[in-house]
Amino acid sequence: MKRDDERAKSITSVDVAKRAGVSRSAVSRTFTPGASVSSETREKVLKAAEDLGYRVNQLARSLTNKRSDLVGIVAANMDNPFRAEQIEQITRKLIEQNFRPILMPAEASEDPSRIIGMLLEYSVSGVIITSDTPPQSICQECVSLGVPIVLVNKKEIDAPVDRVLMDNVKCGEIALRTLHRKGANRLAIITSEKPSYSLEVRQKAFINLAESLDLAQVEIYTGSFQNYNGGAEAMHKLIASERSFDGLFCVTDYMALGSLDELRLSSTLSVPDDLQIIGCDDIRQSSWQGYALTTIRQDTDKLAQAVVQTLLDRFETPAAPATTRLLEVELIERSTTQKN
Amino acid sequence: MKRDDERAKSITSVDVAKRAGVSRSAVSRTFTPGASVSSETREKVLKAAEDLGYRVNQLARSLTNKRSDLVGIVAANMDNPFRAEQIEQITRKLIEQNFRPILMPAEASEDPSRIIGMLLEYSVSGVIITSDTPPQSICQECVSLGVPIVLVNKKEIDAPVDRVLMDNVKCGEIALRTLHRKGANRLAIITSEKPSYSLEVRQKAFINLAESLDLAQVEIYTGSFQNYNGGAEAMHKLIASERSFDGLFCVTDYMALGSLDELRLSSTLSVPDDLQIIGCDDIRQSSWQGYALTTIRQDTDKLAQAVVQTLLDRFETPAAPATTRLLEVELIERSTTQKN
DNA sequence: CTGTTAGCGCTTTCAG
């Protein structure tokens, strides 16, 4: 008897075929969704497979199929709860549709073409990009290779690719309208120095509408980064300015939380009586009773749904023109704005 | 001229070989780390590959190699910032080592053997499990198939597999010692009803040490879930009990934050003067100035490092006995305990 | 060092 335990030899379709007394083709067919097999052989094969603990080898399959069902997700800023949730939802939906997500964290610092290269070597069926720093080159490469790609909340890139984006203009406008309606008219914005498409659009929409309503000029305070500390930093500047505001739009919740805490610690202003605040994204922490931040929600579940659907559609009709899905946003009133 | 644009035919090693005027083996070798090729041919091949935009097809390669370099990460509770960070770090380290992480979110509800099945069909080189609800069956299956698997912060499972765990006993003990040293002696614990290995160990260690120091009995308050709301819920019960405590150990930061907020909103007790609080995990939010929670840190970077190293070691020596790495923890003093 | 020859495990015409 030979030692064959070195590396638990995995059972292949021929093993199953042999045991079922049929050909490899037969077993292949039973495991191929729309193939034609007599239910009789099918049974035999299934039985044999069961007995042997057979699993089709997707890697081998994809070699002939030319489709791996692997999908790359390139993401950055995963410390932002909004991102984390986004990614979780997307991976879930992908798996539901029988794809396998390969996660590639990518900070701005990294070479985008390197990371896309890693993905392409695995013949990914598609790529989803949610990172803030939008690697133009990645898109280029995917497009020319015919790899479907979908951009999440990105607009600036100039390439014929599918996109899913939340209605950032609405975000800014809703924020302004709400603040205005609730009586605020000395307005400020808190945002990040690091530019990012979504943030800029929100900010502009807010300011534009303010101007068209003839409100006083909106002041802008910035933090170095788009995160908690950045929010605190910007609020610090705002307070130091000694100017008096009664309405504040923080372009992301993540920053808003930092702003709120800084405000509480370094000022006697009360929210919402002296100052009303609105954030954007509706991250989980915003609903924590310690914050109870009024914000504008983007439904990450719908977002994920849209992203995956976009990918599916693209697989269906590779040549169709690039699409853009715009997602609804919704005001969530909590305690940082007047009851009104 | 034929239409060959249907699906941008990908270039293979033979294309490169042809153009470089060498054999396929030659090109294979140039792309195989420790292979022997004359620098002359290597150059030619590299040039040709460059020109053609060639990429080795890892899927095909793994078919012969018997190693895909794909690594499955099965994770649950990704809403917990601690988890999110853990996962991000692990994926980063994996990629650094040239592995590709396939992320599989898995709630308790899902069928573990289904999800491991999905992974096995892709011939993953290894599996990392960080989900709380520890699927015994998964381990069994991996072990019998010879797929390396590493369990993160899991002990209860009975299988000869590698583990990485933080020193939960120390967590409990440090919490108790710190509280005690700072003068607290009417102690309580906040934890989750849903049992989890780490949480239980922390709790027990805390209580055991309290007993051996002859302190008054430690009261336990629980929330339904191991999250923010669970923490608030438990604190609500604590307050309702009208008992007076001066030291509280929340078994996770995530719960601690909810507890803190609930305490502020529903009680006049002041922290740390009336009540000192210690959490565990050191999630990002704990350092936010709004919380400034004293806690016990587990370095997620080291954790990730240890996990990946464990995997690497296992690849090296598949037959070696199962290992367990215990990670140091460290007290981080912030404002919810006395300066002292 | 290099090319030739077999496969890896699976799917897919193509006859039967």
Next chain:
DNA sequence: CTGAAAGCGCTAACAG
């Protein structure tokens, strides 16, 4: 419906 045969892209002996 079924089996035989060819091949997906790559690597690993094996001779030269």
